[in-house]
Amino acid sequence: MPSNVAKKAGKCPLCGQPRDEVYKPFCSRGCRDRDLLSWFGESYRVPAHQAPDGTADVDRYDED
Template sequence: MSNLRAKGCPLCGAPTNPDYRPFCSRGCRDRDLLQWMGEGYRVPGRPIDEVADEED
């Protein structure tokens, strides 16, 4: 089960803080949230034009 434990903060690699787990600080936690809100973690897909053509 030790393979399932995080090695550190997923953004900077620093040791995690229980208050902000899995991050090391509020700053890293907030940066991750901003990535989600700004669509920084997108999965590429087909262009919207192709999807709209299939629906018609």
């Protein structure tokens, strides 16, 4: 039985405009590309776990 509830349209995470299914979750190619450039420019960062001595987890495994 089909639902009468309309699908809630998502909004672009950058500008808030209604998203386009082609560029989902963004509204346009411009917002999609701007987000990608933010990743390339290191505006977004994924937190890394570091030891008190300042080395990353990967660095400690290389020591043999």
